[in-house]
Amino acid sequence: MNVTVTVNGVRYSRDVEPRTLLVYFLREHLGLTGTHVGCDTSTCGACTVLLNGKAVKSCTVLAVQAEGAQITTVEGLAQGDRLHPIQQAFWDEHGLQCGFCTPGMMLAAVDLLQRNPNPTEEQIRHALEGNLCRCTGYQHIVNAVQAAARAMSAAVGAPSGGE
Amino acid sequence: MIPATFEYVRAKSVREAVSLLQQHGGRAKLLAGGHSLLPLMKLRLSQPEVLIDLGPVEELRGVREEGSSVVIGAMTTHDELASSPLVRERVPLLAECAAQIGDVQVRNRGTLGGSLAHADPAADYPAAVLVLDAQMECEGPAGARTVPVSQWFVDMLTTALRPDEVLCRVRVPAQTRGQGWSYTKLPHPASGYSLLGVACLLSVDGGTVREARVAITGVGPKALRLPKVEQALAGKPADEASFAEAAKLASDGLDATDDLYASAEYKRHLAAVYTKRGLLRALERVRQ
Numbered sequence: 001m002n003v004t005v006t007v008n009g010v011r012y013s014r015d016v017e018p019r020t021l022l023v024y025f026l027r028e029h030l031g032l033t034g035t036h037v038g039c040d041t042s043t044c045g046a047c048t049v050l051l052n053g054k055a056v057k058s059c060t061v062l063a064v065q066a067e068g069a070q071i072t073t074v075e076g077l078a079q080g081d082r083l084h085p086i087q088q089a090f091w092d093e094h095g096l097q098c099g100f101c102t103p104g105m106m107l108a109a110v111d112l113l114q115r116n117p118n119p120t121e122e123q124i125r126h127a128l129e130g131n132l133c134r135c136t137g138y139q140h141i142v143n144a145v146q147a148a149a150r151a152m153s154a155a156v157g158a159p160s161g162g163e
Numbered sequence: 164m165i166p167a168t169f170e171y172v173r174a175k176s177v178r179e180a181v182s183l184l185q186q187h188g189g190r191a192k193l194l195a196g197g198h199s200l201l202p203l204m205k206l207r208l209s210q211p212e213v214l215i216d217l218g219p220v221e222e223l224r225g226v227r228e229e230g231s232s233v234v235i236g237a238m239t240t241h242d243e244l245a246s247s248p249l250v251r252e253r254v255p256l257l258a259e260c261a262a263q264i265g266d267v268q269v270r271n272r273g274t275l276g277g278s279l280a281h282a283d284p285a286a287d288y289p290a291a292v293l294v295l296d297a298q299m300e301c302e303g304p305a306g307a308r309t310v311p312v313s314q315w316f317v318d319m320l321t322t323a324l325r326p327d328e329v330l331c332r333v334r335v336p337a338q339t340r341g342q343g344w345s346y347t348k349l350p351h352p353a354s355g356y357s358l359l360g361v362a363c364l365l366s367v368d369g370g371t372v373r374e375a376r377v378a379i380t381g382v383g384p385k386a387l388r389l390p391k392v393e394q395a396l397a398g399k400p401a402d403e404a405s406f407a408e409a410a411k412l413a414s415d416g417l418d419a420t421d422d423l424y425a426s427a428e429y430k431r432h433l434a435a436v437y438t439k440r441g442l443l444r445a446l447e448r449v450r451q
Contacts, residue, residue, distance in 0.1 A: 001171060018171030018214070040164050042202055043353055045268060054242070054271040060201050061272065064171050065194075065218055108267060129355070130266025 003063050007032065008076025018064050023047040025063035026073060034074040034103050038132075045131030048104035049073050055111035057130070074103035077110070085151040086110055086144070095144030097135035105131050109145045117153055121146070166204035170213045177222060177302050177329050180215055184327045185304055187213045193329065194218070195238055195277030198269055223276065223331060226250055235333045237276020241265070244275060253337040256344035256362060260291040263348055265355040276330045279315070282322045282385065283356070284420075289316055289386030290362035291346055293378035297335045303328035319384035342366050343445035347437050348381075351424060357381035358425050361413075361437040365445040367401045375409075377438060382430040383418040391415055392438060401446055403439075410439035 004013040007030060014029050026032045026049070035058060038046030042060040049058045050072035077084035086106045089095065096102040105128065112119055112127035119127065124145045125138075133141060174180035184191055192211035194200060203209040217223055223238035226247045233253050235244065244250050245262035264270055264278075264287050278286050279299065292312045299310040303325055310323045317323060324330055338344060348360035359381035366373040375396040380386035391412040399405035413434040419427035 017168065019166045019168055021165070024165075040205070042198065042269065045266070048268055051271075055268050056272050057268045060198055062171070062197065062201070065197065065216060067173075111267060111271075127267055130268045 001064055003067055005063075005066050005069050005071055007071045008073060016063050018062065020063045021059055022049070022051075022061040022063050022066055022071075023058035025066075026058065026071075029063075032073050032075055036100055036103060038100070038104075043132070044101070045104045045108060045128075046101050048107045048131065050107055050111065053111075053114065055108045055130075072107065072110075074106060077106065084110075085155070086113070086148040089144040089148035089151060090141075093140055093144040093147050095137070095141045097133075097137045101131060101133045101135075105133070105141055109148065112145070113149055113152060117156075118149055119145070164205035166201070167207055167210045169204075169211055171216065172213065173216045173219050175219050177220060177331055180217060180220065180329050181303060181327065183213075183215045184329070187215075189326055191215055193280070195280070196240060196272040196274040197277075198265070198273040199277060199281040199283055217329070223329075228253065228337075229334075231337050233335045233337055235275055235335065237280075237330050237332060238274050239276075241270035241273050241275070241278075242267070245270065254295060254335050256295060256338060256346060256364065257288075257291050257335060259344070260287050260346040260360075260362065263287060263346060263350070263360075269355065275333060279333065280322060280324055280330045282316055282320050284319050284384050284386075285351075285356040285358070285381045286386075287346070287348060287357055287360050287380060290360050290378040290380040292333065292335070293386055293388050294362045294364045294376040295335050295338075297333050299323075299330055300332040300334060301325075301328045302331050307331075309334075313388075316385040338364065339366070341449060343447070343449035345441045345444035345448070347441040347444060349433060349437065359430055359433050359437055361434070361441040363438075363441040363445040365401070365442065365449055367446070367449045370401055372396045372399050372401050372405070375442070377413070377441070379413065379417075379434055379438070382427075382434060383420050387418070389413050389438070396442075401449070403443060406439050406442040406446075410435045410442065413438040 036046040038044035042057045047058040191213035194214045194216045224236045241261040241264045251258045297312045343365040345363045349358045362378045364376040377389045377392045395409035414431040419430040421427050
């Protein structure tokens with residue numbers, strides 16, 4: 001069955017079996033291996049991508065359900081050499097240890113910051129409930145999201161700033 | 164984990180979905196947000212030969228007010244419900260329930276209709292729609308049919324929806340002004356499913372309970388109203404002492420089942436604890 005999606009601004013069209021999960025479509029058909037497969041049971045959030053702007057667990061979406069959709073993966077966050085503020089913040093605040101959960105964490109954080117540009121610590125923890133970090137580095141992850149929120153708020157209004 | 168092979172078709176309208184269901188008989192399943200069905204298919208606990216995707220069916224989306232009811236399209240997501248100004252204003256119990264389902268990613272995909280048609284014994288909505296006296300509007304080959312929620316949940320994963328019908332809308336009477344409400348749950352820490360959840364609607368007149376409606380989900384094969392608790396509360400003072408007394412009846416004869424996480428005995432104990440907490444929370448809102 002044919003699927004056409006736009007991933008990180010690039011249009012892709014592929015023939016897939018209907019049972020192909022979106023995460024395997026991204027990784028194996030499109031070669032975008034930044035999205036990780038963790039638990040494969042919609043629990044851990046490592047496979048989180050933005051589907052039409054909203055965070056979803058791509059292990060629990062069929063590629064065919066994404067027909068016509070706009071998808072953002074971790075590869076789509078940076079603009080050339082310039083990191084997205086959430087990426088820069090994870091770097092600056094040591095928001096990762098092994099890094100396996102990081103792509104999903106960052107995309108869940110982007111979903112949060114789109115809805116709520118200035119979240120409290122509690123709101124950040126609530127928004128990241130669907131993302132597990134087995135290194136248990138949650139405190140630095142929360143710090144990173146707060147730092148990104150500050151950076152993105154500061155950039156709003158600047159002529160070339162913000163997404 | 165990959166599901167078994169299946170044929171995939173997209174429905175563009177309810178009418179088309181019904182005709183596809185007729186065409187494929189019992190071999191087909193409807194796909195809404197997929198957050199109950201796809202995990203089961205990955206575990207091969209469910210192996211439908213045909214999936215009919217309701218994703219493109221626009222008429223199944225959205226929330227609107229009709230008279231004194233709020234009508235919610237079956238494909239409305241938990242997140243859309245939780246953030247809808249209309250739902251938050253007119254049926255805040257349902258918004259509070261939707262906001263507690265799973266996590267952000269699950270709420271972005273999972274749907275009201277999908278959850279109610281699936282009838283997972285640990286789902287959250289069943290308790291809320293039971294106390295709200297919702298009406299389930301279905302469409303099948305013979306036309307439209309409305310099922311009162313009191314007749315909807317038949318058994319574990321079994322509802323009154325017929326195999327060739329689509330659940331299209333849920334019609335929810337708006338909460339009345341001054342009525343208190345709450346949805347209180349104990350989530351499983353990994354899955355977010357309810358070990359148990361209690362929904363309460365509370366009407367109070369001059370410090371006396373005029374009407375209490377209480378329903379519980381997660382403890383047994385299906386969600387239930389708790390008529391003994393409701394009757395014990397009617398006419399009693401709206402205070403902690405009478406709530407504690409009535410809440411004890413929540414455990415009384417409750418059809419609880421052991422599962423991987425909690426014994427039936429523990430769930431019966433929790434039923435009384437959460438019923439009391441839920442009533443107290445509802446009472447705070449009566450006074451607001």
